[in-house]
Amino acid sequence: MGRAPCCDKAKVKRGPWSPEEDSKLRDYIEKYGNGGNWISLPLKAGLRRCGKSCRLRWLNYLRPNIKHGDFSEEEDRIIFSLFAAIGSRWSIIAAHLPGRTDNDIKNYWNTKLRKKLLSSSSSSHSSSAMASPFQNPNSQDVKRPLTPSTTIPPSVYNPYVENLDQNPIKSLISNTNSFEAHDQQIFPFIYPNYPQDLSLSDSNKNYITSTSGFLLNHNMCDHYNHHTSFSSDVHGKRSEIMPKQEEMMMMMMIDHHIDQRVKGYNGDFIQGYYNNCNGHGDLKQMISGTGTNSNINIGGSGSGSASSSSSISNLAENKSSTSLLQPKCLPYFYS
DNA sequence: AACGGTCTCAACCGCGGATGG
DNA sequence: CCCATCCGCGGTTGAGACCGT
Numbered sequence: 001m002g003r004a005p006c007c008d009k010a011k012v013k014r015g016p017w018s019p020e021e022d023s024k025l026r027d028y029i030e031k032y033g034n035g036g037n038w039i040s041l042p043l044k045a046g047l048r049r050c051g052k053s054c055r056l057r058w059l060n061y062l063r064p065n066i067k068h069g070d071f072s073e074e075e076d077r078i079i080f081s082l083f084a085a086i087g088s089r090w091s092i093i094a095a096h097l098p099g100r101t102d103n104d105i106k107n108y109w110n111t112k113l114r115k116k117l118l119s120s121s122s123s124s125h126s127s128s129a130m131a132s133p134f135q136n137p138n139s140q141d142v143k144r145p146l147t148p149s150t151t152i153p154p155s156v157y158n159p160y161v162e163n164l165d166q167n168p169i170k171s172l173i174s175n176t177n178s179f180e181a182h183d184q185q186i187f188p189f190i191y192p193n194y195p196q197d198l199s200l201s202d203s204n205k206n207y208i209t210s211t212s213g214f215l216l217n218h219n220m221c222d223h224y225n226h227h228t229s230f231s232s233d234v235h236g237k238r239s240e241i242m243p244k245q246e247e248m249m250m251m252m253m254i255d256h257h258i259d260q261r262v263k264g265y266n267g268d269f270i271q272g273y274y275n276n277c278n279g280h281g282d283l284k285q286m287i288s289g290t291g292t293n294s295n296i297n298i299g300g301s302g303s304g305s306a307s308s309s310s311s312i313s314n315l316a317e318n319k320s321s322t323s324l325l326q327p328k329c330l331p332y333f334y335s
Numbered sequence: 336a337a338c339g340g341t342c343t344c345a346a347c348c349g350c351g352g353a354t355g356g
Numbered sequence: 357c358c359c360a361t362c363c364g365c366g367g368t369t370g371a372g373a374c375c376g377t
Contacts, residue, residue, distance in 0.1 A: 016345070016371085039362065055363080056346065091365060106366070107344050 007039070007050040014050075017057055021047060025054055026062050034058070060101045067099030071108055079105060079113060 017025075028045035035041065039051035047054060060066070071079075075097055082093045088109075090102035097105065 014347075037362075050347090052348090052363085053346075059364095060345075088366070102365075103345075110367095111343060 007052075011048070012042075012050045012053070013048045014053070017061075021049065022057070022062060025049075025057060029058060029062075056103075060103045065099055066101065068104075071100075071112075075100070076113065076116075079109060080117070083109070 013021075024045055024047055028041070032044075034055070035044070037051075038055040041047075041051055042049045042054050045054070049057075078096055079093055082089075082096060086092060088106070090106045090109075094100050094102040094105050
């Protein structure tokens with residue numbers, strides 16, 4: 001037996017709200033609130049609407065202090081940052097943007113920001129492609145050598161992920177320490193207003209920025225690990241938890257950030273992920289380059305297998321790479 | 336001006352979680 | 357514990373606006 005409908009659809013009005021309906025709803029809620037019960041509200045307010053519809057109309061449109069209209073660049077950055085960190089948790093993202101609703105942000109992402117990211121990512125080989133919105137205006141463009149990041153408390157790099165210290169992926173990445181990173185290209189994903197957001201002392205700033213090169217990837221990998229039981233148990237079975245679209249965006253972000261600092265990198269992280277999802281390897285191996293099928297390839301174009309496995313560490317040494325994104329990946333990520 | 340394709344965004348839908356009897 | 361009910365969320369839809377030809 002299916003779930004009972006929340007209201008009798010034959011008796012309620014649907015579609016766009018009229019000014020009169022808006023006025024009735026607004027007046028009622030301003031006088032009495034919703035009484036903790038949206039379902040019974042329409043009857044009391046004299047509206048022929050479903051309670052859920054009333055709730056949505058109030059929250060997304062009639063509620064005071066709702067901000068409509070264009071998003072600022074700062075808001076863009078916050079959305080990108082939080083999306084990178086937590087995915088499509090629109091309500092949480094909305095909580096960071098006063099006056100914006102989750103619906104608004106979701107629509108904005110789907111119609112504008114996603115395209116912005118796609119176009120940025122597709123042209124990421126040009127040096128300034130990602131200057132905005134990914135560049136943090138608050139950071140100084142200073143290269144710092146990376147050091148292992150195991151000393152960073154988890155809460156510093158992702159407030160939404162717990163127990164990152166126990167994450168095996170984290171330590172593997174931390175050992176890959178031969179990168180140099182531009183903080184401004186990384187931190188905005190996590191903290192748009194860094195360093196202001198963190199209110200760090202000078203010493204703490206150094207301590208954190210020295211490892212920031214992989215913070216983004218830490219977050220992403222943890223995100224994957226958390227949501228998809230990432231390693232070998234995915235064997236060809238796509239996660240039902242993480243939507244395809246989100247996977248694509250996350251991988252493109254990772255891809256871009258590798259691309260930013262690895263000369264000759266051509267997108268094989270995405271291929272690696274693809275292969276991983278088909279049971280050819282696992283993410284830890286992919287990142288550390290330790291597995292038989294670590295899928296960051298150099299100079300290879302093997303189909304489904306790593307033709308010349310290497311690691312991000314090797315790529316960081318500016319070894320040339322001519323490998324291409326496998327054609328079979330394209331329908332998967334770009335369909 | 337007419338037409339067709341694309342984009343936007345308000346609204347809907349269904350699910351999972353929370354809550355209370 | 358079970359069940360019913362409600363809430364809140366995220367994905368999807370579709371009408372109208374917009375744009376290019």
